[in-house]
């Protein structure tokens with residue numbers, strides 16, 4: 001372990017993972033011998049078709065789903081044995097369709113996991129939540145707002161502050177910029193990049209957004225055929241021959257290129 005040339009232990013270590021759901025009388029195999037290792041400080045983007053099992057993979061890492069076979073370890077411990085408290089202090093999660101608690105204020109949403117722990121007095125919890133509010137670039141004046149009063153970008157920021165309230169070393173993001181307009185999406189990416197650097201976070205992110213992917217990823221892993229078919233830097237992965245990879249990168253690039261053509265553009 002202490003050898004100078006020894007690699008850092010993985011933050012996430014998925015080994016020969018099988019994820020299976022029962023569908024009526026049949027087994028639905030989502031992952032089959034899927035291997036994935038994430039080193040400290042990486043910002044890994046997971047891409048794959050709809051229904052390829054990206055969210056299920058994040059749920060496995062969170063310990064919400066149990067491997068049918070194989071193992072998922074987070075910081076050396078089986079993910080399914082972390083328990084909800086252990087998971088919250090090690091892993092922050094921004095869910096794909098995750099909404100805030102609509103009956104709670106912004107600050108109460110952010111403070112939620114800390115209050116659940118029941119170890120700190122109210123004023124310290126409030127202070128910690130205010131610090132997180134500012135960390136995600138929101139004004140203290142937003143603290144007492146209700147979620148219904150917030151823009152989409154602000155909701156994402158509050159959800160991020162809530163995910164980071166216990167200072168977890170690992171952050172999981174499921175489509176963090178989906179549904180945001182380009183401006184909000186760019187500024188959310190900048191925030192994620194800054195937090196990744198400043199907090200030394202390890203980040204595993206699912207995204208289908210090429211701009212987000214190129215902006216943030218230190219590595220990309222492609223889920224297809226029930227496993228990771230290729231992983232590497234964005235430019236390495238782009239040239240892989242798998243049909244999904246070709247369609248994803250070249251299709252989207254083609255669409256973007258065509259949007260620059262004068263005939264299809266809007267006048268500005």
Ligand SMILES: Nc1ncnc2c1ncn2[C@@H]1O[C@H](COP(=O)(O)OP(=O)(O)OP(=O)(O)O)[C@@H](O)[C@H]1O
Pocket residue numbers: 021022028030048049050051052053054055056057096
């Ligand atoms: N709790 C569940 N019970 C049964 N099947 C499930 C369950 N959760 C997910 N699945 C199935 O597992 C497959 C993978 O789902 P998953 O949500 O991981 O896809 P995804 O890659 O995240 O897709 P998307 O890009 O649309 O979010 C889908 O076929 C889905 O229907």
Ligand SMILES: [Mg+2]
Pocket residue numbers: 054055056096174
């Ligand atoms: Mg999903």
